[in-house]
Amino acid sequence: MSSPPTVSDTPPTPPGDAQVFPPTLREVMLRPQWLLMLGLCLVVAGVFAWLGQWQLDRAIDSDPPPPGQTEQVRPLADVVEPGQYLAEPLVGQRVETVGAWVPGDFVVVSSRFNDGEEGYWVTGQLRIADAAQPTSLAVAIGWAASRDDADAAAAELQRAAETGAADPVTLTGRLISDEGPGLPPRGAAASEMPRMSPAALLSVWHDTEGLDVYRPYLAAVDPSAAGETDLVAISSPAPAELAPVNWLNVFYAIEWAVFAGFAFYLWYRLARDAWEKEVEALEDAAAS
Template sequence: MSSPDADVVPPDEVFPPTLREVMLRPRWIGVLALCLVIAGVFAWLGQWQLGRALQSNPIPPGATEVVQPLADVAAPGEYVPEPLVGQRVTATGTWIPGDFIVVSSRFNDGAEGYWVTGQFRIAEEVPAQPVSVAVAIGWVPTREEALAAAAELEEQARAAGSDDAPLAITGRLISDEGPVPPSRAGDPLELTRMSPAALLSRWHDVAGLDVYRAYIAAEVPLAGLQAISSPAPADAPLNWLNIFYALEWAVFAGFAFYLWYRLARDAWEKEVEDLEDAQAAAEDA
């Protein structure tokens, strides 16, 4: 006579899938293909940033010290290319009366002071759209000296008039520092950044005027001002910020693959857990 347990059929043992089997399913292969596309985009962005960090055609050493015409280096309304920032340039024109403006928070060899700036109207052989460039004329340690120099320059500009021969100035071409909102505590008209855009809002005779985004730091000061300290730009063949961005994009590309692996593993673990729960429930029944 058989025992009672002999009539009980044990449940079929179900073997859970392996992680590799789950990853090879069409669904997860499709997700992997999507991750490959995303990683490819990230890799392209990283390569683009790396290309910007490494100058393929750097300017020769000392090229910024060779004086070039302003029009050959930059165009009105355009940003100065990075290799040409600090280039010595020359321009010919006249000062516009009423536009000698003081800019504060200017450091000269570590000493804080003031710049006197002016609107320099470029002289063109063929009359066309007027073009001006902002010029930092010189530095002084006190506001009183800066205002006195600005008044003297104003007097000279008005005395010269428009009939005198144009003047030639030489200096370094420097990128716009960008305007900032005025301080609530201080003078709302005080300028603390060398921004041609901010100066333009206070200039006269600006109808139809085209302006350079960059400004010139004059080498020879006027009206008793001191020369602005503007050394030659240091050679920088590498842009470390762009290299950092390139590394970030590489990390993002790697994270796309990790995300696929993590999602597939979570799905596998859930499937195994569900099978174990079902098998345990069947055995209890």
């Protein structure tokens, strides 16, 4: 005898209420819009990687100047041309040049320190010999402790230049980059020059029509080469040797690498947020 059929307490699930499973994170990431977003992140990361490589190439000097290069006396014309900026490896390079002083252009520059003591420089306009066209170089001749001593030395050089203006002099010194013009200190005369700037000196020099001028200036090693004065030699030690690695550029290269990694993290974070919102929406719909 067959047993009667049993009746379940759970009603059958209607066909329209089939259970919906939420997508996985991988499925969301493989959707077309997120693949397009990934492609854009690849382009951005590639640009950042290229910038990092460029910074790294600039950070490592594959051809550094040999040690002691600045101490080898070289002809001025072999180091820099008139009107050109002085390259960083050549700052402090010892050079030699021949020229004649231009009378009336011995100018005193203030706020000059020599071995920690403040004083003055006496400067002059040296007209370079055998140049294709008139060319001048600003020269810091020597240092004086007081303004009176500096003015007296400038007057002596002026008298010597007037009596032997055409006499050539041979000078040796270090090439230093232009400091740029500066305003005189408060209470000082408007004509006072507190910075060594060939551009500023050019404004007070004579006979400058059609003149070529070197942008850097020469700090003379021996003031007596310019004439008999009581000036003290300018203290100008050899510049520090440049390191073959620029660590600042290395730091920038690391930053670009971090930015490239962040582009991929941003894509992952946006895709994950979209997936979490979709899952949450499905859960809310199922609960209601």
